[in-house]
Amino acid sequence: MAKVRHESAWYPLEPGETVLDGLLRQGVQVPHACRAGACQSCLMRATSGAVPEAAQVGLKDTLKARGYFLACACRPREGTALEVAGAAELRVPARVVDLESLSGDVLAVRLEVEAPLDYRAGQYVTVVRADGLARSYSLASLPREGRLELHVRLVPGGAMSGWFARDVRPGERMHLQGPAGDCFYVPGQPEAPLLLAGTGTGLAPLYGIVRDALEAGHTGPIHLFHGALEPRGLYLVDALRALASRHPNLHYRPLVLSGGGGDVEEGPLEARILASLPKRPVGWRAFLCGNPEAVLSLRKKLFLTGFSLKDIHADAFLPSTPRAGPVAGAA
Amino acid sequence: MASVYERIGGEPAMAAAVEVFYRKVLGDDRINHFFEDVDMERQAAKQKAFLTMVCGGPSNYSGKDMRAGHKHLVARGLNAMHFDAVVGHLKETLEELGVPAELVGQVMAVAEGARADVLNR
Numbered sequence: 087m088a089k090v091r092h093e094s095a096w097y098p099l100e101p102g103e104t105v106l107d108g109l110l111r112q113g114v115q116v117p118h119a120c121r122a123g124a125c126q127s128c129l130m131r132a133t134s135g136a137v138p139e140a141a142q143v144g145l146k147d148t149l150k151a152r153g154y155f156l157a158c159a160c161r162p163r164e165g166t167a168l169e170v171a172g173a174a175e176l177r178v179p180a181r182v183v184d185l186e187s188l189s190g191d192v193l194a195v196r197l198e199v200e201a202p203l204d205y206r207a208g209q210y211v212t213v214v215r216a217d218g219l220a221r222s223y224s225l226a227s228l229p230r231e232g233r234l235e236l237h238v239r240l241v242p243g244g245a246m247s248g249w250f251a252r253d254v255r256p257g258e259r260m261h262l263q264g265p266a267g268d269c270f271y272v273p274g275q276p277e278a279p280l281l282l283a284g285t286g287t288g289l290a291p292l293y294g295i296v297r298d299a300l301e302a303g304h305t306g307p308i309h310l311f312h313g314a315l316e317p318r319g320l321y322l323v324d325a326l327r328a329l330a331s332r333h334p335n336l337h338y339r340p341l342v343l344s345g346g347g348g349d350v351e352e353g354p355l356e357a358r359i360l361a362s363l364p365k366r367p368v369g370w371r372a373f374l375c376g377n378p379e380a381v382l383s384l385r386k387k388l389f390l391t392g393f394s395l396k397d398i399h400a401d402a403f404l405p406s407t408p409r410a411g412p413v414a415g416a417a
Numbered sequence: 418m419a420s421v422y423e424r425i426g427g428e429p430a431m432a433a434a435v436e437v438f439y440r441k442v443l444g445d446d447r448i449n450h451f452f453e454d455v456d457m458e459r460q461a462a463k464q465k466a467f468l469t470m471v472c473g474g475p476s477n478y479s480g481k482d483m484r485a486g487h488k489h490l491v492a493r494g495l496n497a498m499h500f501d502a503v504v505g506h507l508k509e510t511l512e513e514l515g516v517p518a519e520l521v522g523q524v525m526a527v528a529e530g531a532r533a534d535v536l537n538r
Contacts, residue, residue, distance in 0.1 A: 120462075120466040120469075120476055120477065120478070121475070121476075121477050122466060122469050122474065122475045122476045122477070123428060123475075143428055143432075144428070144432055144465075382457075385457060386443065386457065389436075389439075389440065389443070389457065390440055390443060390444055392440075394436055395436060395457060395458060395461050
């Protein structure tokens with residue numbers, strides 16, 4: 087008999103039964119729809135125990151890497167035990183160690199966490215203030231760097247960003263929840279071309295991803311587009327130019343809608359990106375972060391030009407809305 | 418006898434077909450407005466479930482689900498022309514992937530059988 091642990095209770099599975107069927111039969115609520123391994127609404131995460139390969143067919147590498155599987159396609163072998171969770175969240179205490187203005191409206195916030203945070207470059211965390219105010223920010227740092235780095239965009243009237251800009255000093259304490267998100271680099275196919283594109287602080291996760299890929303020995307061309315309205319919306323320009331000069335396969339292209347010139351191109355981001363692609367972008371992987379309209383539009387265009395959906399990793403920074411839950415990259 | 422789903426290669430064949438099919442659908446100005454404002458990954462997953470169903474694979478889609486799932490689109494003007502366009506893309510997709518004509522014909526028959534439910538007639 088195989089058994090499954092869900093929210094501190096063990097549930098036995100009948101021979102050949104799927105995790106989904108076994109949990110439903112015993113009264114556990116699990117979202118599900120097609121039961122054919124297609125719709126992915128029964129996605130769960132294995133926290134302990136082995137998941138059969140068939141339960142991960144069709145999932146993105148980033149999800150597989152984090153132990154996600156389809157409950158409707160998961161038939162654990164006889165005699166095995168599997169512990170599962172929906173979206174297990176972590177909250178760890180953190181302390182601000184450094185604040186640095188990166189541009190007129192972007193603040194780097196560097197944090198130390200009291201317990202190690204197991205994350206991949208490009209994921210995001212939710213900052214939870216003592217009074218419960220919560221906002222999500224992408225991580226610009228690499229796990230090996232120890233300190234976490236967030237790029238906080240200063241939003242006019244923004245509750246969290248205003249607090250960071252006005253009141254927070256080194257030593258300030260808060261909690262972090264996460265990490266979350268599946269916009270990150272997975273080693274393998276080191277010669278595949280990578281397309282990284284972001285607007286505004288969408289650069290934060292891309293800054294992590296590009297360095298992660300380079301450190302992992304990625305040798306294929308890496309095209310990093312950073313778009314802003316005006317040149318003062320760009321940041322980390324010198325750092326990225328220096329990085330590109332050390333890595334000939336990194337092509338950094340800062341782009342603005344107006345006021346460009348010199349080393350900064352001027353024009354619409356999406357058109358520039360599409361114009362830079364080969365006719366059949368076979369084997370390319372894309373990472374898109376930032377403004378939701380830009381990200382979702384670009385994702386669709388890339389799919390239509392031939393990118394496989396599983397090779398497009400997108401993190402749309404949704405705005406925070408009153409009384410709604412925290413969302414990625416919000417102010 | 419094995420289903421068309423099994424005979425053309427099961428899940429891997431569906432995975433290959435869904436992107437080709439969905440790309441055709443999204444590229445078709447007659448019908449792509451029905452697919453805006455939806456999450457592409459969820460939509461692609463639905464397309465895969467649909468392909469699995471019409472190919473006779475493991476799926477619990479019922480006529481009732483098809484009706485309920487398309488009711489809001491019928492309210493937005495979904496009609497026989499749109500249905501024909503989608504079925505046409507499905508046929509082209511299977512042909513491009515080298516599915517034998519006889520099996521394509523079987524899939525077309527299943528798709529045609531869903532017409533009344535999809536159009537809420």
